[in-house]
Amino acid sequence: MVWSNQRNKALQERAQRVIPGGMYGHMSTGLLPQEFPQFFQRGKGCRIWDADGNEYVDFMCAYGPSLLGYNDPQVDAAAAAQQKLGDALNGPGEVMVELAEAFVSLVSHADWAMFCKNGTDATTMAMVTARAHTGRRVILAAKDAYHGADPWCVPAPRSKGTLPEDRAHVAYYEYNNAQSLADAMKAHAGDVAAVFAVPFRHDVFRDQEAPDLEYAAAARRLCDETGALLVVDDIRAGFRQARDCSWSLMGIEPDLSCWGKCFANGHPISALLGAEHVREAARSIFVTGSFWFSAVPMAAGIETLRQIRDTDYLERLQSAGQALREGLARQAATHGFALRQSGPAQMPQIFFDEDPDFRIGYAWTAECLKHGAYFHPYHNMFLSAAHTPADIARALEATDQAFEAVRRRRDALQPAPQIRPVLDLLARA
Ligand SMILES: Cc1ncc(COP(=O)(O)O)c(C=O)c1O
Known part of the structure; x- marks a missing residue:
């Protein structure tokens, strides 16, 4: 299936009329790359489907709640x-x-x-x-x-x-x-x-x-x-x-x-x-x-x-996180990126070195989306016990393609305008 976000865009337009700002709170995609879907249809295990039916290996777990996998x-x-x-x-x-x-x-x-x-x-x-x-x-x-x-x-x-x-x-x-x-x-x-x-x-x-x-x-x-x-x-x-x-x-x-x-x-x-x-x-x-x-x-x-x-839910989510961390480190090195992966592997925060305005991180997470994996450019992420080795391997296929796509247009990347106020705040802090 070819990635598309038409239905999401239509929902966002309707939402603008009846929901202040179209969305509010921590799940608003207002600061995120424009490719990020605001609306979702369903989740199962570690997969989510957005309003357009695009399927992702998910690394946000609804910002935490999905510990054992969606719809356990x-x-x-x-x-x-x-x-x-x-x-x-x-x-x-x-x-x-x-x-x-x-x-x-x-x-x-x-x-x-x-x-x-x-x-x-x-x-x-x-x-x-x-x-x-x-x-x-x-x-x-x-x-x-x-x-x-x-x-x-x-x-x-x-x-x-x-x-x-x-x-x-x-x-x-x-x-x-x-x-x-x-x-x-x-x-x-x-x-x-x-x-x-x-x-x-x-x-x-x-x-x-x-x-x-x-x-x-x-x-x-x-x-x-x-x-x-x-x-x-x-x-x-x-x-x-x-x-x-x-x-x-x-x-x-x-x-x-x-x-x-x-x-x-x-x-x-x-x-x-x-x-x-x-x-x-x-x-x-x-x-x-x-x-x-x-x-x-x-x-x-x-x-x-x-x-x-x-159950061994904890050991499973730790080993899934570790496999993801190691796979990303290998890919980043291969494609010539320096990645900072911090926190426990099962709750990773991922940034690119030398990316003070997040232009690389934004481009990379947007590419990951288009290839079927949902990563966040600035919030810590979450693994669930439903992330199997096969799911991690599938996600790593997506990230590999994303690294390659970003590497090719690295010099032409621009910072996302929506991130500006955040950068100003961070600079002041
Ligand atoms: C550490 C911490 N405390 C409190 C909260 C607030 O939880 P809630 O959004 O469910 O009100 C959060 C939410 O992300 C959190 O991460």
Whole structure:
């Protein structure tokens, strides 16, 4: 089938009339190369089909949620069985207790779980719980780390319509910098409710960085010394590095952890997990939502957690990521490109060296699309347990053709105009 985007373009025109901006949020293709489809028909395993029916080996996994692969048959069977019984009722089903039990038995720092809908619900609930627990105001977060889109945490360039007061008690430190964290603690001495940390540095537009043990240990120690809570935001990386909280890999136990995206394999649910000593504060706050207690995503979550516990899903997604990483490195060298691949192989961030305005990355990802593989030019990506060796081989065929196409017209490439404002922001930072 010849790649085409006519139907997508027609949908975008219709969307412009009835949806502000045609699309909003992190899935808007506004900053992406113009070839990127905005609308999709379906997904299965690690493949997605866009509105025009073009098929891709996908490396975004819906920005994380597809951990086992789109439409995992066992997860969807569990969801369908619950759907027959009921979803949003007057209260939760037995599945809520079962899901909390499954989570608590899997995640070593956790003694309790509360469920909500999106990742931002979980991080906001962590913030409120920490303030309730400590009676203090200040949240320390790493500069440029993403914790969601509520006014208290929405990234500064996208904060229109929010007030500086919304972030008045949020202060920032440098990720992986124990001294910077200690300084921030000191600057707000006596008023720090929580330190937020992502499992590793996965900021958009940047190379990813593994957590430094000294920094992570300092975060734990400073929280212990001051009574502030340590919150690990595992919403993006959860269960892609460990069958436990990601910082368990360093032997660091947070007081609270935030989960979303993947633990029901695409079904809408997120969670806040906590240690025993924070239970009373969590009990004391008022948090809720019309769909927070829906039973179908909880049934999907129970089956996903079962597969996380009982299968080799993690080893499969790690080895698929490694095969992709090695294949891309070989191809890049052959075609004369220097590639920077950072982060865990199963959550890769890929940039071209000497590509400060992303012109090569944009051209390469656009070519990958046309040859049947969906890569992102500036956001970290995700593998799923459904990426088989054959899928990686198919994707590497696409990337090889993309490298060749970009190599041929490398000297004629221009930066995409839509990236300009981002480049200005990065230059200022
Ligand atoms: C680390 C992290 N925290 C919080 C969120 C917010 O999650 P959601 O978009 O589901 O509200 C995200 C989303 O990408 C995230 O990556």
